[in-house]
Amino acid sequence: MTTGGTHTGAQLIWECLLREGISTVFGYPGGAILPAYDAMVGYDIRHVLVRHEQSAAHMADGYARASGRVGVVVATSGPGATNLVTGLATAMMDSTPMVAITGQVGSGVLGTDAFQEVDITGITLPVTKHNYLVTRAADIVPVLREAFAVAKSGRPGPVLVDITKDAQQGRADLDWEAAEPIRHLRHLPPPLDPEALARALELIRHAKRPIILAGHGIQMSGARAEVLTLAERADIPFALTLLGLGAVPATHPLSLGMMGMHGEAWVNKAIQEADLLLAFGMRFDDRVTGKLKEYAPHAKKIHIDIDASELGKNVPVDVAIAGDLLTVLRALLPDIPVADRSKWLKQIRGWRGDSAVRDIKNLPDDGHLYAAHVMHDLWRLTGGNAVVVTDVGQHQMWEAQYYHHDAERSLITSGGAGTMGFALPAAIGAKLARPEAEVWVVAGDGGFQMTFAELMTAVQEGVKVNIAIINNGFLGMVRQWQALFYEGRYAATPILSPDFVKLAGAFGIHGQRVDTRADLASAVAAARTAEGTALIEFRVEQEDSVYPMVPAGAALHEMIRRPATHASAIAETGSDPV
Amino acid sequence: MPHVLVVYTDDEPGVLTRVASLFRRRGFNIHSLTVGPTERPRQSRMTIVVDAEEATVRLAVEHLKKQVSVLEVQQLGDRPKVVRDLALIRVAAGLEVRSEVLQLAQVFRANVVDIAGDSLAIECTGGPDKIDALVDALRPFGILELGRTGAVAMARGPRASPEVPRRAPAPAPSNQAMSV
Numbered sequence: 001m002t003t004g005g006t007h008t009g010a011q012l013i014w015e016c017l018l019r020e021g022i023s024t025v026f027g028y029p030g031g032a033i034l035p036a037y038d039a040m041v042g043y044d045i046r047h048v049l050v051r052h053e054q055s056a057a058h059m060a061d062g063y064a065r066a067s068g069r070v071g072v073v074v075a076t077s078g079p080g081a082t083n084l085v086t087g088l089a090t091a092m093m094d095s096t097p098m099v100a101i102t103g104q105v106g107s108g109v110l111g112t113d114a115f116q117e118v119d120i121t122g123i124t125l126p127v128t129k130h131n132y133l134v135t136r137a138a139d140i141v142p143v144l145r146e147a148f149a150v151a152k153s154g155r156p157g158p159v160l161v162d163i164t165k166d167a168q169q170g171r172a173d174l175d176w177e178a179a180e181p182i183r184h185l186r187h188l189p190p191p192l193d194p195e196a197l198a199r200a201l202e203l204i205r206h207a208k209r210p211i212i213l214a215g216h217g218i219q220m221s222g223a224r225a226e227v228l229t230l231a232e233r234a235d236i237p238f239a240l241t242l243l244g245l246g247a248v249p250a251t252h253p254l255s256l257g258m259m260g261m262h263g264e265a266w267v268n269k270a271i272q273e274a275d276l277l278l279a280f281g282m283r284f285d286d287r288v289t290g291k292l293k294e295y296a297p298h299a300k301k302i303h304i305d306i307d308a309s310e311l312g313k314n315v316p317v318d319v320a321i322a323g324d325l326l327t328v329l330r331a332l333l334p335d336i337p338v339a340d341r342s343k344w345l346k347q348i349r350g351w352r353g354d355s356a357v358r359d360i361k362n363l364p365d366d367g368h369l370y371a372a373h374v375m376h377d378l379w380r381l382t383g384g385n386a387v388v389v390t391d392v393g394q395h396q397m398w399e400a401q402y403y404h405h406d407a408e409r410s411l412i413t414s415g416g417a418g419t420m421g422f423a424l425p426a427a428i429g430a431k432l433a434r435p436e437a438e439v440w441v442v443a444g445d446g447g448f449q450m451t452f453a454e455l456m457t458a459v460q461e462g463v464k465v466n467i468a469i470i471n472n473g474f475l476g477m478v479r480q481w482q483a484l485f486y487e488g489r490y491a492a493t494p495i496l497s498p499d500f501v502k503l504a505g506a507f508g509i510h511g512q513r514v515d516t517r518a519d520l521a522s523a524v525a526a527a528r529t530a531e532g533t534a535l536i537e538f539r540v541e542q543e544d545s546v547y548p549m550v551p552a553g554a555a556l557h558e559m560i561r562r563p564a565t566h567a568s569a570i571a572e573t574g575s576d577p578v
Numbered sequence: 579m580p581h582v583l584v585v586y587t588d589d590e591p592g593v594l595t596r597v598a599s600l601f602r603r604r605g606f607n608i609h610s611l612t613v614g615p616t617e618r619p620r621q622s623r624m625t626i627v628v629d630a631e632e633a634t635v636r637l638a639v640e641h642l643k644k645q646v647s648v649l650e651v652q653q654l655g656d657r658p659k660v661v662r663d664l665a666l667i668r669v670a671a672g673l674e675v676r677s678e679v680l681q682l683a684q685v686f687r688a689n690v691v692d693i694a695g696d697s698l699a700i701e702c703t704g705g706p707d708k709i710d711a712l713v714d715a716l717r718p719f720g721i722l723e724l725g726r727t728g729a730v731a732m733a734r735g736p737r738a739s740p741e742v743p744r745r746a747p748a749p750a751p752s753n754q755a756m757s758v
Binding site for chain 1: 591592596603633636640641645
């Protein structure tokens with residue numbers, strides 16, 4: 001086995017990656033993966049050296065989400081591999097196609113607690129679509145080919161391939177064709193059921209107050225045009241999940257905006273009043289539904305998703321269709337009748353006006369800097385054309401509310417897992433996937449401090465991302481929950497930050513601080529034109545909260561609305577929010 | 579209510595862990611799980627008895643089908659089926675009650691497979707109800723050791739679903755064209 005093959009196992013890894021169309025990988029070397037790194041220098045592969053393996057996984061994730069291609073991360077055995085776990089779980093929850101390659105101790109000492117040995121296939125079993133332990137060079141090509149196929153097919157997700165050191169050092173022939181994967185084709189969605197399609201059409205025809213719930217699956221299926229055609233022809237408004245933002249344009253006349261816990265009041269009200277929900281590529285997450293028993297009580301539900309195990313999981317549905325959204329919509333569209341639902345749309349507009357007067361964005365500048373203003377201005381100043389990568393917390397929700405995403409793959413955020421520290425590394429990955437895009441990191445002072453070592457990665461790799469740190473001196477979302485539900489006991493939520501401008505200086509990047517809205521535009525302009533990565537620290541109102549809010553476990557219509565006057569002596573205005 | 583699933587998987591390391599882990603983390607309650615070789619080479623066959631509502635079982639089936647190593651899932655449901663369990667029971671059987679115990683075994687068409695000084699080991703095959711009944715009948719004598727295999731099941735009538743080829747008739751997947 002160790003002699004006679006055309007390639008070493010290590011070479012076979014890179015041969016596979018090149019054939020899979022991979023040109024960039026994110027990783028960190030170490031003992032058990034050293035043969036692979038040694039072989040890498042012979043191949044036309046860009047390796048991005050990270051400062052922590054978790055960030056490598058987030059970079060691969062951001063790379064994949066920005067481009068639709070598979071992200072690849074490489075790490076060594078033991079702690080290198082365990083550091084990937086959070087990144088894999090993040091990718092799993094949000095269905096990102098990713099392949100993680102880890103080195104493993106030699107097969108002869110597997111199971112002996114050898115130095116840097118960890119059972120990473122055991123550890124990552126619940127947070128990967130599938131994983132493999134490879135102990136022979138001859139298995140590397142078939143396993144990697146299957147890993148890519150599994151990562152991309154059906155509902156995408158991360159796959160981990162753990163390769164022992166002796167498998168990397170051994171030799172085998174490169175037989176690409178013989179290694180063609182087939183197992184991922186075992187459970188393709190069943191052929192479309194004409195009866196289910198007919199029932200769906202019947203429900204759509206008779207609906208007076210329908211809403212499309214637009215999810216992440218629209219982008220992954222490439223069904224944007226079909227969703228818009230259906231919405232326009234049948235005059236059906238759409239509400240979006242957090243990961244659905246950008247799947248269909250925010251500025252479309254039929255767009256309502258984000259639904260759920262921090263969705264606008266009119267959106268949630270419309271869902272609660274609807275008589276038909278058309279759920280497209282979304283999974284009725286608890287942040288979207290609120291209390292299940294009282295969710296959309298008057299609505300029939302049509303659920304289309306490629307993952308049959310999501311159908312009926314949280315919400316009982318009237319028509320469940322397991323399949324690729326694009327395929328299903330193409331089957332439905334010819335029979336979708338033209339309709340006029342202006343009465344329903346007018347009703348929703350009425351609710352919208354009521355919310356708009358409370359909207360902080362419409363309030364005059366009172367000298368305080370509000371995160372909502374930062375997001376709104378950032379949206380205007382970038383023409384809405386940036387790829388925004390957010391972290392997790394209040395700023396994430398403000399971004400979702402005030403940065404209006406028209407383009408697909410223009411918002412990258414950790415939705416299902418809610419992983420703090422995601423934004424900076426994911427943004428570096430996104431920028432490497434789409435060098436022509438203007439990439440903005442929007443992160444809180446808490447999350448940014450989790451992974452800011454990757455600033456040096458950006459510098460070393462010559463990657464330009466623009467960073468907006470929304471600094472309120474608190475772990476803001478947790479503080480908000482403490483204020484609302486824990487009688488204001490701020491346990492462990494006040495957080496200090498370094499001097500971010502000096503920090504930027506230490507990394508050799510442009511840094512600036514903004515305390516007032518008046519200084520915002522010039523700072524953003526300076527960051528955009530700065531060579532290389534640039535950082536702006538926005539010192540915002542410390543105890544601001546994200547509204548509206550549906551408390552966890554409450555029904556969607558039981559929202560905590562925005563206070564009628566936000567701060568002292570602020571006049572209400574009635575201008576229309578976009 | 580118990581539901582019987584028959585699952586064909588590739589015979590490879592870790593499959594049992596994958597299935598068990600899936601059931602554990604999704605909160606599906608496994609009543610019994612047996613696994614063994616099948617009519618096909620390099621494949622294993624599991625019989626899983628799940629304690630759950632119909633809707634939950636449907637989700638369990640869909641989750642199983644997402645596993646790369648799973649080839650086929652049959653939900654036997656209400657269909658006519660054969661369900662068999664094997665039990666080895668060591669029961670206290672001194673001379674004064676031995677004939678009584680042997681008689682009971684005969685009624686249940688169970689075999690005595692070992693005789694020790696004060697005890698008998700009885701082997702019994704049958705549906706879970708039959709085994710339960712035998713165990714109940716023997717309990718007054720004193721059960722010293724009891725081992726059961728858990729259910730192995732098969733639908734009655736023709737093969738439950740068409741043969742699934744190990745190599746699926748595949749449209750060649752393009753490596754560049756993304757399905758995402």
